[in-house]
Amino acid sequence: MDKTILGVDWGTSNRRAYLIDQQANCLAEYEDDQGMLAVGGRERFGASLDGLRTAMGIDATMPVIMSGMVGSASGWQEVNYLDAAVPLTELPAHLAPVAEAPWSANCHIVPGYAYRRGPSADVMRGEETQLLGAVVLGQRDGWLVLPGTHSKWVLLQDGVIQSLSTYMTGELFAMLSKGGTLSSMMGGDTSDAAGFAAGLDQAGVGEPLSNTLFRVRAGVVSRSAPAEQAAAFVSGLLIGAEFAAAARSLPAGGTITVIGSPALARRYAVAAQHFGLQCQVLDPHRVYCTAISQFIKG
């Protein structure tokens, strides 16, 4: 019988689990809201994982591989970041065994990466697993983009991270929508094409975000700009800032590979075209399953 493994993508707010075989097929999947913050303390992760296993009907001998915030200082067990120089395909040799696993099988956490440049650092936890999948699928070079709450732009060369920049795009959008000066005008359709394009344009000008955000409001209250485009404009402003920064390192006509849901990937494809770049998309589910299959011991 084929060997299988339970992959758990354990994030801050949610977790997703997938039962995966050596051919990267997904045999079962499960999702709930028991992210790191909901678990409520280090000592409860074991029981929480056991609950997930039971809910999926998986027996207690199944090996488990976890990635994401579960390996952070506020997670189950802090796992040191790998240095960016470690090739992604070497991740299976750097797994951290969980000291207090809830059952007899092997439980491991995938380490994140830290990318240091002088006194400055950027980090990832969880995205390294996606990147490994992309590399195994042949995407060993070029710019990979993982959009979301914290969008990651990663430059790979022969499967090694050469550059990492994180943008708090989704988090800032959510904050601005939830309260403050702009929130009353953030209810519009974020995919409004004209508003999104205007935001991308503005991002290319390079003025400070604290100023351009205020001008969204100023435009509406002075009746210079339509309120219903404000949300799409802010989305364009934040996503455009990623492209404007990355464009410094990317040749015109260069290609980015987006690993993201269809809705987000579409928005990034529009932005790529706006900034004169090519865009290809990798399915995050396929990429994840491919990565996890690499952790099955032969």
Add this chain to the structure above:
Amino acid sequence: MDKTILGVDWGTSNRRAYLIDQQANCLAEYEDDQGMLAVGGRERFGASLDGLRTAMGIDATMPVIMSGMVGSASGWQEVNYLDAAVPLTELPAHLAPVAEAPWSANCHIVPGYAYRRGPSADVMRGEETQLLGAVVLGQRDGWLVLPGTHSKWVLLQDGVIQSLSTYMTGELFAMLSKGGTLSSMMGGDTSDAAGFAAGLDQAGVGEPLSNTLFRVRAGVVSRSAPAEQAAAFVSGLLIGAEFAAAARSLPAGGTITVIGSPALARRYAVAAQHFGLQCQVLDPHRVYCTAISQFIKG
């Protein structure tokens, strides 16, 4: 007997009232939390103002001059923005009488300004009153900076607004402190000199805020940067963005005039020095009282 007027600086969250004579002396002052949002509806502003008058022991014949969000669409009565071309000293000719004043005396609202540049707009409500005071005190030319929740940078030429840029500095700082990825590390001393200077430096590089903010966290979790400097760093990053943008229009060694509380003015003076600018400070209380005295009818 000398003529007096009641000036009310009626903002979003708070209001401040000052009884002022023709020589710009402040004879009484009052402050409470009955800002625009607390009043709870347009029809309640009259009673709210009457309550303020009673609390100050001011009789019902006193003229009242109000500025700030009281004149916005969510305030007592919406007052159209003046065009930036209207000289600040002409504000007394553009006051909007309040249609439903609570007592017999004259109640007026000072209009804000809209500054339009192509399709883009910036606006102020309340700061125009401060600017009038500065102009009357002789500050008719150059860059005036009004730091705060929404920092305003205004270029005056002969008492006319030539440029206006608003930065959501205080609002973004408060949002980032209140929740999200950075909040747990925002409790440090915002006046930490090394952290503030490092933030100013980073702002000068011009990378997107959504990225530099994440790197604050990345620096701390990867042990590249001290957590206790994070709040001062973010303050430097946000204030520095104002200076980096303004520096494009300001000659090296140029002077800015800050109208702000001593604590904020000190921080802006440090930033000015960092960016090679001179900084002088005007007391906001004196500036406000000077402006309000201009509205006393001779």
